[in-house]
Amino acid sequence: MSDNNPPSASQLTPDDQDKLRELTTQSWNLELAISGVAMFAILQLPDLLEYAFSYIRFNFLTQTDGPAAMLPSLAYSLIRATCYVLFAAFLANFVMRAFWVGLVGLLAVFPSGIRYDRIPFSTPYAQQRLSDELGPLDRYILWLDKRCNIVFALAFQFVFFLIVVAVLYMLGLLIYLVVQPNVPANVWFGVKIALGTLVAVFYIAIIVLSQKKIKETPRGIQLNYRLTKLMQLMALGTYKHTSYVTNTFYSNIRPGKLFQTFALFMVVFFVTFILEYTADTAKSNGRASFLNSRHLYTARIDSLYINPASYDSQRQEGTSVDVASIQSDVIREPYLRLFIGYPKALDTLLTRVAPEPVWSDTLSRQERRRLFATWSRQQIQQLIRITVNDSVYTQPDLFFTKAGMQEQRGWQTVLVPGNLKTGSNLLRVSVQDPRKKEADEMVAIPFWYVPEP
Numbered sequence: 001m002s003d004n005n006p007p008s009a010s011q012l013t014p015d016d017q018d019k020l021r022e023l024t025t026q027s028w029n030l031e032l033a034i035s036g037v038a039m040f041a042i043l044q045l046p047d048l049l050e051y052a053f054s055y056i057r058f059n060f061l062t063q064t065d066g067p068a069a070m071l072p073s074l075a076y077s078l079i080r081a082t083c084y085v086l087f088a089a090f091l092a093n094f095v096m097r098a099f100w101v102g103l104v105g106l107l108a109v110f111p112s113g114i115r116y117d118r119i120p121f122s123t124p125y126a127q128q129r130l131s132d133e134l135g136p137l138d139r140y141i142l143w144l145d146k147r148c149n150i151v152f153a154l155a156f157q158f159v160f161f162l163i164v165v166a167v168l169y170m171l172g173l174l175i176y177l178v179v180q181p182n183v184p185a186n187v188w189f190g191v192k193i194a195l196g197t198l199v200a201v202f203y204i205a206i207i208v209l210s211q212k213k214i215k216e217t218p219r220g221i222q223l224n225y226r227l228t229k230l231m232q233l234m235a236l237g238t239y240k241h242t243s244y245v246t247n248t249f250y251s252n253i254r255p256g257k258l259f260q261t262f263a264l265f266m267v268v269f270f271v272t273f274i275l276e277y278t279a280d281t282a283k284s285n286g287r288a289s290f291l292n293s294r295h296l297y298t299a300r301i302d303s304l305y306i307n308p309a310s311y312d313s314q315r316q317e318g319t320s321v322d323v324a325s326i327q328s329d330v331i332r333e334p335y336l337r338l339f340i341g342y343p344k345a346l347d348t349l350l351t352r353v354a355p356e357p358v359w360s361d362t363l364s365r366q367e368r369r370r371l372f373a374t375w376s377r378q379q380i381q382q383l384i385r386i387t388v389n390d391s392v393y394t395q396p397d398l399f400f401t402k403a404g405m406q407e408q409r410g411w412q413t414v415l416v417p418g419n420l421k422t423g424s425n426l427l428r429v430s431v432q433d434p435r436k437k438e439a440d441e442m443v444a445i446p447f448w449y450v451p452e453p
Contacts, residue, residue, distance in 0.1 A: 032101075035094040035152070042087045049079060075169035077277035082162045084276070085269055089155035097148045103141050113137030157245045160238040202230075302444035303426055310445045312337075318405045323443035324429045330448045331425075336415040339403050340384065340429055340442075353434055354379040376400075380411060385439050387428040388417040420449045 053076045107113060116131040117124075134140070180188055209227055214220040232239040299305045306329060308314040309321060313328040324340045357375065359368045377398065386393040398411040426446050430439035 032094060032097050035090045035097070035155075038090045038155075039087055039094065042083050042090070045079075045083050049076060074277065075166070075173065078169070078273055079162070079166060081269065081273040081276040082158070082165070084272055086155060086158055086162070089151060089158065093148055093151045093155060096144065096151065100141065100144045100148055103137065103144070107137055107141060153245050157242055160242045164238055302441075303428075303446060306446065310443070311447075312339075320404065320406055320408050321410070324445065326427065326445060326447060328447070330450055331420075332450060332452050334416065334420060334451065336388070336417070336427065336447075337412070338386070338415055338427070338429075339401070339410055339412045340398070341408055341410040346431070349431065349433070350379070350383065353383065373400075383432055384411070385430045385432045386413075386415065387430070388415060389419050389421070389425055391417055391419050422449055422451065425449050 113136050116127045119127055205227055208214060209220060209224045215224055307322065310325050311329045312325055321339060321341045324338060327337045359371060380398050381395040384396060384398060386396045396413050398413045401412040402409055424446060426444060428441060428444045430441045432439040
């Protein structure tokens with residue numbers, strides 16, 4: 001017998017079997033403690049997830065579209081929905097087990113349990129019906145104990161599922177945000193075709209090899225086993241641990257009932273996920289209107305929309321600037337204090353259009369830093385274009401800075417435009433790619449100029 005494979009229950013020694021029974025009878029107190037700690041830990045996750053997603057949203061999603069923009073939001077919503085389901089599972093186990101402890105204590109006080117023949121204000125017929133429907137107290141305690149164990153095992157099964165999904169999403173996010181920007185477009189298209197083909201072949205293999213006629217052939221048996229081993233690799237080290245729970249359910253529960261339970265669980269989970277994804281999308285993108293749309297209302301055009309995140313006086317404390325911001329929506333002074341965020345996604349473009357020059361090896365580190373800082377600022381002056389109404393700042397006087405509590409990296413300048421008009425005005429920030437004739441607009445910020453009398 002291999003050391004990596006634990007012995008079955010029939011191979012345990014009498015002492016080991018007695019120890020296992022003792023551990024089983026004493027597991028309830030550990031369940032209560034673990035459920036309480038797990039619920040507390042799950043309640044701490046949303047704040048950490050919000051901070052991580054805010055960082056990803058600013059650095060990678062402001063200049064990104066397609067699957068790369070959708071994947072982080074899907075991962076964020078999926079993990080939050082999983083946390084809700086996990087919290088509900090551990091809470092149910094905690095309440096059920098606490099109730100079970102109360103019943104055990106009640107049985108210790110009244111060893112005879114429910115004496116149906118002594119229930120007051122009840123007829124003998126009603127007493128008999130209650131006895132048939134409820135049964136003895138000790139039997140119900142055993143039934144509740146089994147249900148508590150099942151809920152607890154399912155909760156940890158879902159923990160393993162969360163770990164696998166989180167790792168897979170992190171790998172996908174890494175590919176889209178790190179690998180894709182550094183791969184030529186034609187090569188990336190070929191990679192997507194290859195990955196899509198592999199996924200399609202994998203699902204077709206699952207469907208084909210699940211057929212009874214194919215599984216019974218010698219070749220089908222071998223391919224089915226190889227497919228199983230491949231799925232073990234996809235479980236990322238959790239296959240062996242989850243198999244004990246899964247196969248125990250498979251071998252002791254009728255397939256029909258198991259399928260109904262699984263279908264109900266998946267429906268609850270996906271409904272929770274869809275609601276969470278809708279809420280997260282609406283929260284992260286305040287312009288989206290899913291259930292509260294208006295016929296003559298749109299928030300898709302920057303120049304026609306007042307975004308509170310674009311004004312320092314309206315932005316909530318501790319939140320990041322979406323793209324750029326000025327001091328207020330109503331300007332009384334004849335200048336604009338402008339901050340432009342520098343996300344990692346924009347860095348991909350700037351790295352391509354402004355490759356770093358090769359510095360002489362004879363220069364000191366301090367001198368190279370000074371030259372690089374001067375060169376970087378010169379490049380930014382040429383690449384960032386600012387427009388106030390009809391006046392264009394082709395080389396704005398930008399300085400590097402870190403803004404806000406999150407120390408958001410970006411550039412800052414103070415504009416003194418001479419063409420401000422009393423009433424509405426418009427500020428535009430664009431990136432001028434030398435390879436294109438037209439600049440790519442990053443944001444348009446409307447504001448009102450009301451000079452002091």
